[in-house]
Amino acid sequence: MTTSTKKMFQITFLLVGILTLFASCYSVRLVSTHGAPNPCQTGVEPDCMEDLGNFYRDKRVVVIDTVVKAGVTTDDIGIRVQRSGCETGKLFSVEYKNTFGGSLLYLVTFGSKRKVKIKYICMKQ
Amino acid sequence: MANTISHQTSQWDTLHNNGPFDLKLLQKTRLEGKANMPSEIERYNDVANEIRRLLQEALNHNEGFRAYGARWSMSSIAHQKDRMHYNVFMNLDLQISSNDVHASSVYDKKNLFFFQCGNTIKEISQSLAAHGKSLKTSGASNGQTIAGCISTGVHGSALGVGSVQDYVVGLNLITGPNPEDVVYLERLSKPALNDAFAQKIKSKVIRDDNLFNAALVSLGSFGFIHGVVIEAEDQFLLKRYVKKIDKKVALELSRTMDFENSSFHIPGEIDGNGKPLKPYHYKVFINPYTDEKEYVIEAMYKKPYTNNYPDPFTTIEKSVYRDLIHLLIKISEKFPKKIPFFIKRLEKQILPDVNEETIGTLYETFWDAPYQGPAFACSFGVDSKDSEKALKILIDLTKNEGPIPGIYAMRFVKKSEATMAFTKFPVTCMIEIDGVLWNKSRKLIGLKEFSRRMIQVLQQNNIPFTIHWGKNSDWGFPDLVKDMYGDNAVEWKKQRNKLLSKEMAKVFSNDFLKTIGLSNVEDTENVEDLIASI
Numbered sequence: 001m002t003t004s005t006k007k008m009f010q011i012t013f014l015l016v017g018i019l020t021l022f023a024s025c026y027s028v029r030l031v032s033t034h035g036a037p038n039p040c041q042t043g044v045e046p047d048c049m050e051d052l053g054n055f056y057r058d059k060r061v062v063v064i065d066t067v068v069k070a071g072v073t074t075d076d077i078g079i080r081v082q083r084s085g086c087e088t089g090k091l092f093s094v095e096y097k098n099t100f101g102g103s104l105l106y107l108v109t110f111g112s113k114r115k116v117k118i119k120y121i122c123m124k125q
Numbered sequence: 126m127a128n129t130i131s132h133q134t135s136q137w138d139t140l141h142n143n144g145p146f147d148l149k150l151l152q153k154t155r156l157e158g159k160a161n162m163p164s165e166i167e168r169y170n171d172v173a174n175e176i177r178r179l180l181q182e183a184l185n186h187n188e189g190f191r192a193y194g195a196r197w198s199m200s201s202i203a204h205q206k207d208r209m210h211y212n213v214f215m216n217l218d219l220q221i222s223s224n225d226v227h228a229s230s231v232y233d234k235k236n237l238f239f240f241q242c243g244n245t246i247k248e249i250s251q252s253l254a255a256h257g258k259s260l261k262t263s264g265a266s267n268g269q270t271i272a273g274c275i276s277t278g279v280h281g282s283a284l285g286v287g288s289v290q291d292y293v294v295g296l297n298l299i300t301g302p303n304p305e306d307v308v309y310l311e312r313l314s315k316p317a318l319n320d321a322f323a324q325k326i327k328s329k330v331i332r333d334d335n336l337f338n339a340a341l342v343s344l345g346s347f348g349f350i351h352g353v354v355i356e357a358e359d360q361f362l363l364k365r366y367v368k369k370i371d372k373k374v375a376l377e378l379s380r381t382m383d384f385e386n387s388s389f390h391i392p393g394e395i396d397g398n399g400k401p402l403k404p405y406h407y408k409v410f411i412n413p414y415t416d417e418k419e420y421v422i423e424a425m426y427k428k429p430y431t432n433n434y435p436d437p438f439t440t441i442e443k444s445v446y447r448d449l450i451h452l453l454i455k456i457s458e459k460f461p462k463k464i465p466f467f468i469k470r471l472e473k474q475i476l477p478d479v480n481e482e483t484i485g486t487l488y489e490t491f492w493d494a495p496y497q498g499p500a501f502a503c504s505f506g507v508d509s510k511d512s513e514k515a516l517k518i519l520i521d522l523t524k525n526e527g528p529i530p531g532i533y534a535m536r537f538v539k540k541s542e543a544t545m546a547f548t549k550f551p552v553t554c555m556i557e558i559d560g561v562l563w564n565k566s567r568k569l570i571g572l573k574e575f576s577r578r579m580i581q582v583l584q585q586n587n588i589p590f591t592i593h594w595g596k597n598s599d600w601g602f603p604d605l606v607k608d609m610y611g612d613n614a615v616e617w618k619k620q621r622n623k624l625l626s627k628e629m630a631k632v633f634s635n636d637f638l639k640t641i642g643l644s645n646v647e648d649t650e651n652v653e654d655l656i657a658s659i
Contacts (some may be wrong), residue, residue: 033438033489033492034251035251036245036247036248036251039195039213041196041211043138043142044134044136044137044138044151045132045151045153046132054495054496054497054498055495055496057140057496058140058195058196058496124213124216124248125214125216
């Protein structure tokens with residue numbers, strides 16, 4: 001095998017690896033067809049989060065990005081919507097993101113550490 | 126008490142990133158909580174006092190003040206360099222009882238509803254649905270506030286209905302800082318609510334057709350629109366069809382609106398004599414860079430409401446990567462000749478699926494239009510009789526002096542009674558090009574330059590036109606408003622000067638109004654002379 005062929009294999013392997021990593025990181029969003037989202041002004045109001053993606057422009061988003069410690073006997077984990085940022089207590093959309101790092105963390109810790117990445121928007125008052 | 130948060134700031138922008146624009150102070154008012162003030166009327170009047178206080182502050186600082194809602198306009202119509210007020214949290218709806226309806230009202234009392242300015246079309250639609258009612262029409266989506274819609278003339282393509290402002294029958298305006306500056310305005314010829322209702326909202330009554338028609342499409346400059354009374358109708362369904370039809374037929378229909386004698390028909394959508402029905406909505410999509418023999422059209426037919434219809438929402442929704450669009454635009458700026466190729470590839474994402482059929486309420490049919498990155502839209506109103514000719518002229522311009530990253534569509538709207546409505550023709554054809562915002566480059570024409578050329582080619586071809594107030598254009602084009610509206614522009618200014626004091630006319634002006642030559646104030650008769658009752 002020549003050096004250039006080796007290099008090509010390495011680059012291809014790297015690209016496939018990167019693509020696999022991308023594919024292992026995805027999000028799914030559940031959106032209500034009723035109710036209006038809690039508004040804010042992206043890029044104008046300092047407390048209105050930016051760079052969350054097109055869907056989130058001009059919507060007040062609550063982001064949960066944490067690692068939850070769980071025992072081996074823990075089945076499911078519930079997260080309660082707090083009053084702050086969600087005065088109505090009603091949800092307009094919820095997005096769960098699955099990351100490669102999160103899956104890896106779950107595997108190497110045998111499920112005792114679980115990465116949770118959620119974005120949600122509440123209904124407008 | 127209602128509470129206002131003020132932010133010292135330096136910039137403001139539209140939803141679609143058509144700015145940025147300079148700004149000193151951003152204000153946001155929240156209503157008093159229900160727990161502390163259970164009465165809706167009390168909360169409504171309480172926040173009116175707060176708005177009057179903010180207007181006094183603006184006056185004290187010799188600064189301008191402008192309310193805005195969802196910031197969907199792409200022109201700078203919503204912008205004020207001094208003080209801007211974000212009103213989306215002012216979203217009460219007040220109950221209208223039969224005791225509130227004017228004795229001479231021509232409206233069915235069950236169809237009258239009062240909404241505060243910050244209610245979005247979506248919120249209003251949901252609120253009406255709870256009463257078995259619907260708006261008569263909306264724009265292509267539902268995120269705009271009602272005050273923003275009527276101030277800029279938001280329209281759909283409802284052939285027999287008109288624009289959003291055309292079903293507004295009463296306006297509650299705050300024209301200054303004093304208690305007597307709260308005004309309830311409606312037509313003298315078609316009163317809706319009585320003086321007792323106006324007293325509940327602590328308003329002085331003005332019934333005047335000319336003033337009302339001028340204030341309907343106010344460009345945000347007839348005071349703070351606090352509330353609107355709308356005439357709704359019974360909930361209905363829209364059967365929607367997307368078809369590819371012969372280009373000649375699509376254009377002939379656009380020109381004549383003669384659906385009855387057209388070769389275009391949809392099985393089942395015919396009258397008792399077997400003739401095609403006139404649709405509720407008709408829209409034509411045009412890719413300016415292809416010379417196809419068929420155009421994609423969208424037709425909708427009104428049906429009686431029943432709750433037994435399939436859910437019109439698709440469950441799974443996918444969108445194109447934002448970075449991919451950004452990349453295509455960057456390539457287009459360097460290699461404009463690639464634009465037609467990109468548009469052709471993205472046609473599936475841009476155009477509705479051919480042969481798609483859905484049924485749903487107005488609310489469900491014109492649902493959320495997701496933000497898809499910085500965008501532009503240029504929209505010209507012409508007499509539907511001129512639609513084919515005007516479209517050809519604009520397409521030729523786009524091909525010869527572009528290309529630019531957008532596609533055309535035509536929608537059709539019934540004439541409005543509003544003095545400055547761009548839907549001023551018997552049936553106005555709105556020819557619009559929408560797309561992704563781009564930067565001018567050595568090889569690619571800029572948006573302002575392109576907008577100017579659009580005006581020039583229509584003028585050169587003697588086609589009377591108007592421009593959508595909330596869309597991109599070269600608004601500083603010489604004599605633009607005079608050419609578009611003639612005496613109506615003079616009448617609009619006259620009515621504005623009657624309603625507002627000199628000081629308040631200045632407060633409610635902005636650079637957009639100055640640019641188009643409508644901000645100047647003249648001495649006119651006193652507003653007291655206008656107060657009428659029947």
